[in-house]
Amino acid sequence: MSRFLYRAAASSLAALLAAGCAPRTPQAPPSVLLVTIDTLRADRVGAYGARSGLTPAMDRLAERGWLFEDVVAAVPLTLPSHATILSGLDPYHHGVRNNGTYVLSPATPTLATLLKARGHQTGAFVAAVVLDRRYGLGRGFDTYDDRIIRVAEGRSVLESERSCDVVVENAIGWIRVQSGPFFAWVHIYEPHAPYAPPPDLATAGRSAYDAEVAAADRCLGRLVDVAQAARPNRLVTAVISDHGEGLGEHGESTHGLFLYQSTLKVPMIISGAGIEAGRRTGGVTRAADLLPTLLGVLGIDAPGNLDGRNLGNETARREAYAESDYATGFGWAPLRSWRLGSLKFVDAPRVELYDLAADPGENTNLSESRPADVERLRGVLTAALATEVKGAERRAGAETAERLRSLGYVAAAPRRAEAATLLKDPKDAMPLLRRFEQAMEAEGRADLATSVLVLGELVQADPENLTFHRSLASALRRARRADAALRVLETAERLAPESAEVAHDKALVLHEVGKRVHAIESEKRAIVLDPGFVEAYAHLATLYAAEGVLDLARETVDTAIRLDSNHARAWTNRGNIARAMGQGAEAERSYARALELKPDLAEALNGSGVLAVEAGQLDRAADLFTRALKLDGALHEARLNLAVVEFQRGRLDQAILLADGTLKDSKDPALRTKARAFLLDVRRAR
Numbered sequence: 001m002s003r004f005l006y007r008a009a010a011s012s013l014a015a016l017l018a019a020g021c022a023p024r025t026p027q028a029p030p031s032v033l034l035v036t037i038d039t040l041r042a043d044r045v046g047a048y049g050a051r052s053g054l055t056p057a058m059d060r061l062a063e064r065g066w067l068f069e070d071v072v073a074a075v076p077l078t079l080p081s082h083a084t085i086l087s088g089l090d091p092y093h094h095g096v097r098n099n100g101t102y103v104l105s106p107a108t109p110t111l112a113t114l115l116k117a118r119g120h121q122t123g124a125f126v127a128a129v130v131l132d133r134r135y136g137l138g139r140g141f142d143t144y145d146d147r148i149i150r151v152a153e154g155r156s157v158l159e160s161e162r163s164c165d166v167v168v169e170n171a172i173g174w175i176r177v178q179s180g181p182f183f184a185w186v187h188i189y190e191p192h193a194p195y196a197p198p199p200d201l202a203t204a205g206r207s208a209y210d211a212e213v214a215a216a217d218r219c220l221g222r223l224v225d226v227a228q229a230a231r232p233n234r235l236v237t238a239v240i241s242d243h244g245e246g247l248g249e250h251g252e253s254t255h256g257l258f259l260y261q262s263t264l265k266v267p268m269i270i271s272g273a274g275i276e277a278g279r280r281t282g283g284v285t286r287a288a289d290l291l292p293t294l295l296g297v298l299g300i301d302a303p304g305n306l307d308g309r310n311l312g313n314e315t316a317r318r319e320a321y322a323e324s325d326y327a328t329g330f331g332w333a334p335l336r337s338w339r340l341g342s343l344k345f346v347d348a349p350r351v352e353l354y355d356l357a358a359d360p361g362e363n364t365n366l367s368e369s370r371p372a373d374v375e376r377l378r379g380v381l382t383a384a385l386a387t388e389v390k391g392a393e394r395r396a397g398a399e400t401a402e403r404l405r406s407l408g409y410v411a412a413a414p415r416r417a418e419a420a421t422l423l424k425d426p427k428d429a430m431p432l433l434r435r436f437e438q439a440m441e442a443e444g445r446a447d448l449a450t451s452v453l454v455l456g457e458l459v460q461a462d463p464e465n466l467t468f469h470r471s472l473a474s475a476l477r478r479a480r481r482a483d484a485a486l487r488v489l490e491t492a493e494r495l496a497p498e499s500a501e502v503a504h505d506k507a508l509v510l511h512e513v514g515k516r517v518h519a520i521e522s523e524k525r526a527i528v529l530d531p532g533f534v535e536a537y538a539h540l541a542t543l544y545a546a547e548g549v550l551d552l553a554r555e556t557v558d559t560a561i562r563l564d565s566n567h568a569r570a571w572t573n574r575g576n577i578a579r580a581m582g583q584g585a586e587a588e589r590s591y592a593r594a595l596e597l598k599p600d601l602a603e604a605l606n607g608s609g610v611l612a613v614e615a616g617q618l619d620r621a622a623d624l625f626t627r628a629l630k631l632d633g634a635l636h637e638a639r640l641n642l643a644v645v646e647f648q649r650g651r652l653d654q655a656i657l658l659a660d661g662t663l664k665d666s667k668d669p670a671l672r673t674k675a676r677a678f679l680l681d682v683r684r685a686r
Helices: 002-018 056-064 078-087 111-117 164-176 208-230 287-297 326-330 371-385 398-406 426-444 448-461 466-478 482-495 500-512 516-529 534-546 550-563 568-580 584-597 602-614 618-631 636-648 652-665 669-685
Strands: 031-037 066-072 121-125 143-145 182-188 235-241 268-272 279-286 319-324 335-340 343-347 352-355
Touching: 031 208, 056 208, 056 235, 056 268, 066 287, 078 111, 078 287, 111 121, 111 182, 111 287, 121 164, 143 164, 164 182, 164 208, 182 208, 208 235, 235 287, 268 287, 279 287, 279 319, 319 371, 326 426, 326 466, 335 371, 343 371, 352 371, 426 448, 426 466, 448 466, 466 482, 466 500, 482 500, 500 516, 500 534, 516 534, 534 550, 534 568, 550 568, 568 584, 568 602, 584 602, 602 618, 602 636, 618 636, 636 652, 636 669, 652 669
Parallel strands: 031 182, 031 235, 066 279, 121 143, 121 182
Antiparallel strands: 066 268, 235 268, 319 335, 335 343, 343 352
């Protein structure tokens, strides 16, 4: 029987081929493009009623696809909100509660792991260090492009994010070379503060925020055009924002502190293959609904036990959860919220209740006049939080904290033991936060005197606030007031004796004043308190190298690199240590890796210059030292190295001028001693 069927099938195939017809092959599943636009309020999008014309690309997607009218972000913070978008879980179930201090569990399925398992090629392209791969979102991606310049101390937004033009260009390059169905996640950081829109979009009468919205949409349009051309009629595109922006509403200029609609209501659109044009879904939608709904569009069953639902199969729900732990970074109370239809309850030391149908701006707190509704919603919220899963919390190292600060965030401090109701209500703390933001803005423009003054006032106003103490110590250190910085850090140690960050801060100051042995002790304490503290290992390696303990220095810096392979300064330190150990080839590889990660890292250019001198390549060395000095005029070691090269090239006057500058400006006693000896040798040679 089987032989007969085989012959019949073969005859049918031959007949088809003879008739000029080839057998049909199964059609490949659609490719998926997920674009998350950071900090985009729904009311700036034309499809949501805006008339400013900022979002033509998004509006076209809405015309051709499916728009969700009332989408609630889970958290007004980038990392935990993206964890919800990619997992379909609310924060109390995926466990990521703040920026910089949590890692998504490896056991949590994500859109990337699910689509990769079904044969999609997967690539992610993120625009800000807050979504660095160390926080667990990279699982399931064949490519995770988080090549963002890293620095030890934040000075501008460019140090912690990259423009959507760069991100989209990288994503387009990846999309064009994929041979099968792909899943691309592209994160656009515009319109996140601080706002720096392209000049051609910063037109008269348009706010900087709105101009960045327009910039994000322009990047989106280009990306979608290329992706659709690469997969005509076989592409599903989803666009969502992680949270909105306060823009002064309720006193909040940016986001993170409060749970008002200004930072929670976001756009969400799905468009493309299999999507009905012009479809709109009303009612409350959670950001967690995106994953199961998108999988439903693809014909894929979502994992069980998700908080999100496939809205293709169900009507929109009436409930949504939101939270923010951002205030805990200042030692203030966290916020939790439950939405039921138009009623919204915010659990805080002073509770809030709003009827969004009658009061969309949340101007009238109904908690005192409607106590029964407060208790009802509090009960629902309490029951939900009873199922909470504890996330993998990590300390935010100094570099992470600096990157977050350059983006306007503060990393969470260790939680206090007190009940949230005993902590300061964020509403009452808003004046302090405004002053803190003023201090950070002053520091960002190098006005350290103002920053120190304001931070000193904040420490007086909130004397148990660890963030204020650490920030004041940091500003004092940068202002070269090391003794005052040490006094502040001693107070901080009494406030938080288990703080690895304070121990590291203290080590930095001790190093700067020449107390390397004490700095080593403090850094070792930081590592005992937090064995995963990358910055502590990186700095300790530098200290060991300065003490001449090269084997231990090498072992320590390798630990830092194992913890964070994208740490450019650690790679530079590794190069310096290898060079001191006589391992020139290894040093060159380390410097090259550092410069690949951060092309304008002056210390790595200086190290490569020293290797060029040792190889007799004086012209190349001079070029490297000159480039390093242009990037960092305070890198006096590079200045003295350039003086040595100029001497060897016979340019004695230039050599003397450079060495004199080192002697005049450097505060490093050892470097000053070298400069004096060099000047003596040069003058003898004349």
